[in-house]
Amino acid sequence: MREAPMEYLYYPGCSLEASGKPYDESLRAVFRVLGIELKELKDWNCCGATMYMSVDEAISLAISARNLALAEQNGCRGLIAPCSACYTVLLKTNRFLRDSPELKSKVDHLLAQGGLRYNLTVAVRHPLDVLVNDVGVELIAQAAKRSLAGVCFAPYYGCQIVRPERGFDDREFPMTMDRLFERLGATGVYFPLKTRCCGAMLMTTFPDVALHLVEELLDCARENGAHCVITTCPLCQVNLEAYQKRLGKKFGKSYDIPVLYFTQLLGLALGCSETELGMQRNLTTFKVPLPAAVA
Amino acid sequence: MASTRVGLEPRPEQAHIPGALPVSEQALRKKFLEESRLVPGGDRISRCLQCGTCTGSCPVSYAMDISPRMVIALFRAGQIEEILRSRTIWICASCYMCTTRCPQGIKITDLLYALKRTAMDTGLYPDRLPIYLLSKNFVRVVNRYGRSHEMLLLLLYYLRRNPLALLRLLPLGIAMWRKGRISLFPAKIKGIQTIRQMLAASKALELPREKEEVPYVEGTVGYRAVG
Numbered sequence: 001m002r003e004a005p006m007e008y009l010y011y012p013g014c015s016l017e018a019s020g021k022p023y024d025e026s027l028r029a030v031f032r033v034l035g036i037e038l039k040e041l042k043d044w045n046c047c048g049a050t051m052y053m054s055v056d057e058a059i060s061l062a063i064s065a066r067n068l069a070l071a072e073q074n075g076c077r078g079l080i081a082p083c084s085a086c087y088t089v090l091l092k093t094n095r096f097l098r099d100s101p102e103l104k105s106k107v108d109h110l111l112a113q114g115g116l117r118y119n120l121t122v123a124v125r126h127p128l129d130v131l132v133n134d135v136g137v138e139l140i141a142q143a144a145k146r147s148l149a150g151v152c153f154a155p156y157y158g159c160q161i162v163r164p165e166r167g168f169d170d171r172e173f174p175m176t177m178d179r180l181f182e183r184l185g186a187t188g189v190y191f192p193l194k195t196r197c198c199g200a201m202l203m204t205t206f207p208d209v210a211l212h213l214v215e216e217l218l219d220c221a222r223e224n225g226a227h228c229v230i231t232t233c234p235l236c237q238v239n240l241e242a243y244q245k246r247l248g249k250k251f252g253k254s255y256d257i258p259v260l261y262f263t264q265l266l267g268l269a270l271g272c273s274e275t276e277l278g279m280q281r282n283l284t285t286f287k288v289p290l291p292a293a294v295a
Numbered sequence: 296m297a298s299t300r301v302g303l304e305p306r307p308e309q310a311h312i313p314g315a316l317p318v319s320e321q322a323l324r325k326k327f328l329e330e331s332r333l334v335p336g337g338d339r340i341s342r343c344l345q346c347g348t349c350t351g352s353c354p355v356s357y358a359m360d361i362s363p364r365m366v367i368a369l370f371r372a373g374q375i376e377e378i379l380r381s382r383t384i385w386i387c388a389s390c391y392m393c394t395t396r397c398p399q400g401i402k403i404t405d406l407l408y409a410l411k412r413t414a415m416d417t418g419l420y421p422d423r424l425p426i427y428l429l430s431k432n433f434v435r436v437v438n439r440y441g442r443s444h445e446m447l448l449l450l451l452y453y454l455r456r457n458p459l460a461l462l463r464l465l466p467l468g469i470a471m472w473r474k475g476r477i478s479l480f481p482a483k484i485k486g487i488q489t490i491r492q493m494l495a496a497s498k499a500l501e502l503p504r505e506k507e508e509v510p511y512v513e514g515t516v517g518y519r520a521v522g
């Protein structure tokens with residue numbers, strides 16, 4: 001039913017090498033099962049994240065453009081960036097270089113120092129976008145090995161995969177993930193904070209502010225009966241998962257809410273084993289018993 | 296919000312110009328306009344309605360000393376120094392909610408980045424500001440290895456900022472390490488040389504401008520700012 005085999009370049013990003021490892025593992029597993037090839041971009045470098053942007057605009061764009069230039073040499077359908085921060089920074093690089101001739105000429109000059117050139121042809125994609133819009137929900141549902149019936153999830157998109165520009169979904173109330181998992185049998189709970197900020201690096205610089213944001217997110221998920229929160233970003237996942245104990249102490253509540261990468265839940269539906277999906281690496285355990293294979 | 300600056304009254308020859316700015320403020324303004332000029336759509340700042348949608352949409356405005364709307368008001372009033380001395384620009388988590396909702400299409404988040412760069416370059420920010428330290432160390436790590444390294448970055452940061460906090464993070468660190476979610480040693484990318492060359496070149500970068508700046512009335516808040 002599919003013509004040529006699908007193939008994408010893959011830009012894991014720094015987080016997926018360490019704290020986001022389960023995201024990397026589960027993403028690769030899911031793509032493998034669906035028969036989509038992921039080719040890791042050779043010798044990629046840090047995208048510069050949001051922090052480089054506060055130091056120098058031209059060089060931060062040049063550093064991120066180095067990846068795009070390398071991807072362009074490879075020629076590909078798209079460059080997949082699973083981390084929301086990388087995704088937004090790479091997209092922003094494309095946009096700024098397109099909209100500002102002056103920045104473009106600066107960055108071209110800098111890239112040329114490293115013997116590179118970038119012609120703005122690389123499409124930066126988030127894996128959620130690729131799965132839903134290139135592969136398609138129906139095809140994924142056909143490939144599913146078991147139903148997710150009985151799983152109530154809080155779909156947490158975070159900020160940077162849907163903003164600032166309108167990308168593959170609405171900027172305030174996206175539904176991509178809800179539709180995907182509901183088709184697989186799970187139930188999305190009411191979760192109005194789905195694109196509220198998790199605090200990102202504020203967890204390091206202003207922990208009190210970030211802890212409060214996380215508290216609101218977890219409370220909202222719990223009060224609405226979610227068994228788990230599913231995330232699309234390594235930073236969101238760590239913020240929501242790793243500080244639950246500290247939050248409990250600080251606010252006198254107790255939290256034990258599993259926080260999964262969306263690829264982990266998807267992998268479960270596709271019949272991947274928990275080890276393949278890196279579930280043993282999560283700090284919280286996802287307990288909802290999954291019903292046996294569908295007939 | 297009274298200004299605490301002393302000895303920075305307008306130069307006598309400017310005293311008659313409405314909106315004349317102290318010399319130090321002129322320099323800051325110039326620097327900021329320079330930074331924001333490069334932000335696509337950055338000049339829309341002049342269209343602000345002061346409606347407050349940005350502040351109302353911001354998840355962290357409750358913790359700011361100056362709200363996003365006030366940042367723009369202060370910019371217009373010629374008080375950039377007040378903005379730079381506030382925590383606001385550093386508390387912004389770049390969630391882009393304000394930018395998304397602003398009815399005038401003002402790129403607030405990107406303008407806050409321009410303000411951060413102005414602050415870094417002029418050295419005007421609250422003392423021992425955590426995020427400044429974090430950014431600096433982040434850039435150090437990336438320039439050296441080509442990739443960021445979570446553990447190294449946090450170590451560098453906390454050693455300068457608050458070594459005791461490392462103790463508090465220790466249990467979490469151990470838990471993450473047990474789960475194989477911490478990498479101990481940073482690895483250099485092969486093309487690190489390219490990055491170094493680009494960095495070296497950026498220091499000497501001064502390319503001819505492609506478009507003329509919007510005329511700026513030297514020494515005043517300028518028409519551009521008042522819209």
Ligand code: SF4
Pocket residue numbers: 342343344345346347348349350363364367396397398399400401403
């Ligand atoms: S939302 Fe836009 S127009 Fe309204 S106060 Fe904020 S910046 Fe100004």
Ligand code: SF4
Pocket residue numbers: 349352353354355356363386387388389390391392393394403404
């Ligand atoms: S981008 Fe910054 S200022 Fe704007 S809403 Fe988000 S945290 Fe607030």
